[in-house]
Amino acid sequence: xxxxxxxxxxxxxxxxxxxxxxxxxxxxxxxxxxxxxxxxxxxxxxxxxxxxxxxxxxxxxxxxxxxxxxxxxxxxxxxxxxxxxxxxxxxxxxxxxxxxxxxxxxxxxxxxxxxxxxxxxxxxxxxxxxxxxxxxxxxxxxxxxxxxxxxxxxxxxxxxxxxxxxxxxxxxxxxxxxxxxxxxxxxxxxxxxxxxxxxxxxxxxxxxxxxxxxxxxxxxxxxxxxxxxxxxxxxxxxxxxxxxxxxxxxxxxxxxxxxxxxxxxxxxxxxxxxxxxxxxxxxxxxxxxxxxxxxxxxxxxxxxxxxxxxxxxxxxxxxxxxxxxxxxxxxxxxxxxxxxxxxxxxxxxxxxxxxxxxxxxxxxxxxxxxxxxxxxxxxxxxxxxxxxxxxxxxxxxxxxxxxxxxxxxxxxxxxxxxxxxxxxxxxxxxxxxxxxxxxxxxxxxxxxxxxxxxxxxxxxxxxxxxxxxxxxxxxxxxxxxxxxxxxxxxxxxxxxxxxxxxxxxxxxxxxxxxxxxxxxxxxxxxxxxxxxxxxxxxxxxxxxxxxxxxxxxxxxxxxxxxxxxxxxxxxxxxxxxxxxxxxxxxxxxxxxxxxxxxxxxxxxxxxxxxxxxxxxxxxxxxxxxxxxxxxxxxxxxxxxxxxxxxxxxxxxxxxxxxxxxxxxxxxxxxxxxxxxxxxxxxxxxxxxxxxxxxxxxxxxxxxxxxxxxxxxxxxxxxxxxxxxxxxxxxxxxxxxxxxxxxxxxxxxxxxxxxxxxxxxxxxxxxxxxxxxxxxxxxxxxxxxxxxxxxxxxxxxxxxxxxxxxxxxxxxxx
Numbered sequence: 121x122x123x124x125x126x127x128x129x130x131x132x133x134x135x136x137x138x139x140x141x142x143x144x145x146x147x148x149x150x151x152x153x154x155x156x157x158x159x160x161x162x163x164x165x166x167x168x169x170x171x172x173x174x175x176x177x178x179x180x181x182x183x184x185x186x187x188x189x190x191x192x193x194x195x196x197x198x199x200x201x202x203x204x205x206x207x208x209x210x211x212x213x214x215x216x217x218x219x220x221x222x223x224x225x226x227x228x229x230x231x232x233x234x235x236x237x238x239x240x241x242x243x244x245x246x247x248x249x250x251x252x253x254x255x256x257x258x259x260x261x262x263x264x265x266x267x268x269x270x271x272x273x274x275x276x277x278x279x280x281x282x283x284x285x286x287x288x289x290x291x292x293x294x295x296x297x298x299x300x301x302x303x304x305x306x307x308x309x310x311x312x313x314x315x316x317x318x319x320x321x322x323x324x325x326x327x328x329x330x331x332x333x334x335x336x337x338x339x340x341x342x343x344x345x346x347x348x349x350x351x352x353x354x355x356x357x358x359x360x361x362x363x364x365x366x367x368x369x370x371x372x373x374x375x376x377x378x379x380x381x382x383x384x385x386x387x388x389x390x391x392x393x394x395x396x397x398x399x400x401x402x403x404x405x406x407x408x409x410x411x412x413x414x415x416x417x418x419x420x421x422x423x424x425x426x427x428x429x430x431x432x433x434x435x436x437x438x439x440x441x442x443x444x445x446x447x448x449x450x451x452x453x454x455x456x457x458x459x460x461x462x463x464x465x466x467x468x469x470x471x472x473x474x475x476x477x478x479x480x481x482x483x484x485x486x487x488x489x490x491x492x493x494x495x496x497x498x499x500x501x502x503x504x505x506x507x508x509x510x511x512x513x514x515x516x517x518x519x520x521x522x523x524x525x526x527x528x529x530x531x532x533x534x535x536x537x538x539x540x541x542x543x544x545x546x547x548x549x550x551x552x553x554x555x556x557x558x559x560x561x562x563x564x565x566x567x568x569x570x571x572x573x574x575x576x577x578x579x580x581x582x583x584x585x586x587x588x589x590x591x592x593x594x595x596x597x598x599x600x601x602x603x604x605x606x607x608x609x610x611x612x613x614x615x616x617x618x619x620x621x622x623x624x625x626x627x628x629x630x631x632x633x634x635x636x637x638x639x640x641x642x643x644x645x646x647x648x649x650x651x652x653x654x655x656x657x658x659x660x661x662x663x664x665x666x667x668x669x670x671x672x673x674x675x676x677x678x679x680x681x682x683x684x685x686x687x688x689x690x691x692x693x694x695x696x697x698x699x700x701x702x703x704x705x706x707x708x709x710x711x712x713x714x715x716x717x718x719x720x721x722x723x724x725x726x727x728x729x730x731x732x733x734x735x736x737x738x739x740x741x742x743x744x745x746x747x748x749x750x751x752x753x754x755x756x757x758x759x760x761x762x763x764x765x766x767x768x769x770x771x772x773x774x775x776x777x778x779x780x781x782x783x784x785x786x787x788x789x790x791x792x793x794x795x796x797x798x799x800x801x802x803x804x805x806x807x808x809x810x811x812x813x814x815x816x817x818x819x820x821x822x823x824x825x826x827x828x829x830x831x832x833x834x835x836x837x838x839x840x841x842x843x844x845x846x847x848x849x850x851x852x853x854x855x856x857x858x859x860x861x862x863x864x865x866x867x868x869x870x871x872x873x874x875x876x877x878x879x880x881x882x883x884x885x886x887x888x889x890x891x892x893x894x895x896x897x898x899x900x901x902x903x904x905x906x907x908x909x910x911x912x913x914x915x916x917x918x919x920x921x922x923x924x925x926x927x928x929x930x931x932x933x
Contacts, residue, residue: 145460147427148351153457154422154433156186157440157450158415161403164190164270165229165326166261166295168287169238170197170216171367172276174326175227176360177383180345182228184356187271187403188450189229192264193220194257194291195238196536199859203371203735203778204701208910210537211699212369213238217534218704219366221557226363231557232268234260235536235545240859241827242286243881245279245293251544252290259308260554261298266315267555271401273299273323275388282333292325292388299323299389314551321401322390326383336384341393346381357381368703371778414443430461431491437461438571455576459569463490463514466580468564473584474599474661474708476631478688479526481598483564483582488517522564524582529562531694532600533709540712562598599708601630604657606638606683607695612716612915613670613681614746620671623715625683627664628696629657636687638666643717645674648681672719682714720917722746723846725928726767726798732758734772734779734802742912746920755781758788768798768927773909776804776814783811790816794897800927803864803905815903816896817870824887825905826861826879833861834878834886841930842876842893842902842922849925853918862905865889873903893926902926 145153163181167173173191182189198213207215217233224231236257242248265273277283279292301307303319327335348355357377364374385397393399405411405418417440426432437458444451466487475481491514535553536546548554561581568575582598607626615621627638639652649669657664670681685692694710729750731740740750753761753769759781763769769792776782793799793816801814806821814821833854835843843849854861861879866889869875875888892903904926911919 144465145457147430148353150430150457150460151425151427152183152186152349152351153453153460154418154425157454157457158405158418158422159186159403160405160407160448161185161398161401162188162190162268162270163272163274163397164192164265164268164320165274165276166192166194166291167276168194168285168291169200170195170220171364171370171372172288172291173223173229174276174360174383175223175363176345176356176377176381177274177326178229179227179359179363180343180347180356183349183352183359184345184347185398185403187398188268190232190264190268190270191220191224191229192232192234192261194234194236194261194294195287196233197238197370199238199240200370201735201773202369203774204369206736206738207699208738208913211697214534214537214707214709215369215699215701215704216367217558218707219369222366222704223363226366227359230268232264232555233557234264235548235554236260237541237543237545238287239543241825241863242290243827243884244281244286245290246286247827248286248290253544254290254294256545258294258297258301259311261294262302262308263311263315263551263554265298265302265320266311266318269318271321272397273320274385274397275323275325276328278325278327278335282335284331284333296323296388311551320390322393323388324385324393324397325388327386328384335386337386341385341387341395341397343383343385343397344380345383346377346379348378355379366703368701408448410447411444414440414447414449417443429492431463434458434461434491434571438574441574455578458571458576459578462569464488464569465490466567466569466578467585468580468582469585470582470598471584472660473586473596474601474630475526476603476629477526477531477600478603479631480523481526481562481582483522483524485520485522485564486517487519487567488515490515524562524564526562526600529600531602531710532562532598533559534707535559537709537711562600595705597705597708601696601708602685602692602694602710603631603687603690604629604634604636604655604685604692605694605696605710606685606713607697608681608683608713608715610715610741610745610913611711612718612913614722614742614915614917614920615670615672615717615719616722616746618672618719620669623668623670623681625666625668625713626696627655627657627666629660629662632660633658634687636685639684639686640668640670641680641682641684642670643674643676643679645676646679646717647671647673670717672717678716678718680714681717682712684713716915718915718917720920721847722921722924724924725846725930728765728767729927730763730766730769732769732771732775732785734775735777737773737802737909738913739770739772739802739909742920746924755779755785758785763788763792763797764795766792766797767929768800770927771799771801773802774804776801776809776811778810780810786811786813790896793899793901796898796929798900798902798927798929800902800904802909803862803907805864815873815892815894815901817872817894818868819866819870819873819889819892819903820868821864822867822889824865824867824889825863826865826881826887826890827859828881829857829860830855831861831879831881835876836878836888837874837876840874840876840893842891842925845925845930846928847921847925849918849922853921855918856916857907857911857919858914858916859910860907862890862907865905866892866903877906891926900929 196213197216275292275295277288277292283289361374361376405415539547541547567578584596634657642648695713699707730753873892873894880886
């Protein structure tokens with residue numbers, strides 16, 4: 121037999137590949153995969169957010185039942201809270217996308233999304249559909265069903281209030297409607313140019329018992345998914361915990377469960393299953409005509425498989441491949457198993473982590489075959505030019521060098537963030553992108569691994585490979601960037617009154633010898649100096665800070681500060697944002713080089729602030745921007761230090777949930793207030809809390825919230841100092857808030873506290889628990905569930921005015 125590998129320059133044909141290098145399957149995993157070739161069938165699980173999925177059930181379906189398994193998350197989790205950093209909104213969604221992909225690599229399922237944007241907590245499905253545009257998101261769900269063609273659809277949630285979240289209920293409604301619509305040629309007919317109509321056999325609800333809600337019942341369909349897989353050396357409760365623990369930004373590290381675990385299912389539509397999810401569905405190869413010989417071959421392959429030498433199965437697998445080439449089959453899985461049995465490794469690396477879009481990228485292709493030496497196979501590596509054929513001797517790496525123009529790939533960034541979008545959904549022009557959880561990675565072309573007269577096409581992403589002295593060998597996604605980026609430190613700037621502000625722009629070049637002009641743009645009537653800047657960056661990745669003095673003027677109160685770059689006769693308007701955490705690949709994107717600017721009538725009383733970090737917010741940066749001196753305090757400084765020099769101390773969001781040291785810090789913080797200080801505690805969730813008494817007097821935390829960002833706000837005590845000093849607060853100060861008013865409002869409030877504000881969502885009872893203020897000793901204590909952690913970074917003027925009042929030493933006694 122002869123096997124060779126060729127590189128074909130078919131750059132436009134390569135499919136999506138994640139950042140990770142190819143998986144090297146061990147002998148047990150190959151055995152698991154060979155058994156899976158005997159199974160047909162597919163299941164699509166549908167819910168609303170990352171971390172909604174039942175990872176134990178997904179792992180069981182993918183690895184035990186060996187059916188093709190997918191998870192459709194309507195959103196990317198953009199509206200959640202971040203427990204590992206300060207990223208919010210789209211940036212948090214980017215992190216959670218990568219966490220989902222890591223979870224799927226663990227449990228064996230595939231990942232899909234719609235274009236729906238997670239705009240934050242929603243109390244009912246009607247509100248969700250109002251913001252999402254129900255018909256558009258329904259079309260996305262239909263597209264995924266028609267593309268994936270599941271035999272069974274499973275929802276995580278019911279369609280009513282038991283779902284606990286409007287997005288959850290909406291996901292169940294969309295799944296049920298899409299179950300029918302996907303089979304109707306009159307629904308979304310434009311899709312039928314690329315896919316066919318599809319009718320799943322049934323749709324069921326995976327009922328649950330958690331919190332105070334139990335939706336399971338003994339008469340429901342039940343399956344034990346806690347079984348042990350000896351090939352993998354784990355039970356599905358263990359695999360599920362490993363999968364779920366990838367959701368680190370949500371604090372979902374999970375304990376491994378071992379032993380029996382029952383999942384319950386309730387019918388929603390289609391044929392009812394009585395004893396098994398797959399009742400009435402043939403999961404064997406004979407589901408398709410003409411598979412008798414393939415089945416016989418597969419039986420022989422599985423019977424004769426030698427885990428000590430998987431390469432012995434290659435000949436039979438090639439015969440099977442030829443037999444099923446025109447049949448519905450797991451072709452991709454079969455090809456991966458052949459490559460694994462042959463010990464084929466191919467990678468395409470670049471010497472630097474980033475290149476400008478105008479560059480030519482040098483690429484090194486490494487390939488090796490690690491079949492046993494006695495195995496009669498020759499592998500060669502060649503380009504289209506036959507003079508460059510290189511034979512691969514078993515266990516001997518060969519390399520080849522080519523160059524690829526970066527421009528053909530475009531900028532590397534998330535496809536759903538390429539265009540500005542409304543609150544409800546991302547702008548996605550291509551249906552094909554909806555099949556991809558992330559943008560296609562730049563690649564070196566389509567490789568062909570030839571086995572006699574058969575070949576397997578393989579693509580590999582271009583990656584930067586390097587060795588860290590602590591972490592070892594690391595792979596990083598290749599970044600293709602504009603020649604020069606212009607990055608602003610914040611995405612909003614608040615100008616107090618008509619005072620000028622210096623805005624710093626960081627230039628960074630991704631090519632050597634970058635010369636050009638940087639020009640700022642401000643709202644009409646505002647002034648900026650200088651009006652343009654010439655730059656000359658000599659070294660690649662050189663950075664240069666440029667300062668512009670911006671002065672508000674005229675009648676315009678708000679607008680955009682934007683930047684344009686002229687480089688080599690071309691115009692660019694991109695900044696740079698890099699997100700780096702150890703548990704996900706480095707994420708690089710190029711947002712528009714612009715920021716919101718807002719003129720605010722703002723008065724101050726006190727300027728020196730201490731800040732105690734919680735789960736992560738941008739309050740310190742926001743306060744520094746308007747002139748406060750902010751010191752980040754650690755536990756030692758609070759427990760052993762002198763706090764009397766601070767005009768106010770602020771705790772970060774969820775501090776009382778996540779920091780065990782708060783038990784030791786709390787007495788010192790209360791003494792600080794008693795002696796005349798101001799302590800402002802931002803929101804915490806009601807469970808778990810490190811200590812019960814957050815304030816000097818009792819109150820509890822509920823799950824109540826006001827999600828309508830334009831909900832009417834009533835002043836219960838208009839004369840209260842926090843509404844009058846140093847800024848006069850009016851109802852206009854609650855205009856322009858984003859995502860929500862507040863969350864986890866206080867309840868059971870002691871009479872010592874003044875409840876200053878009252879608000880509610882449409883049709884709900886009014887709540888007084890968003891803002892509590894009390895005097896304690898000589899000082900002031902404030903607990904607020906208002907979403908300042910969202911409003912200040914967004915540059916909401918009234919939120920700044922109220923927050924300044926809350927941290928000012930106004931009289932509360």
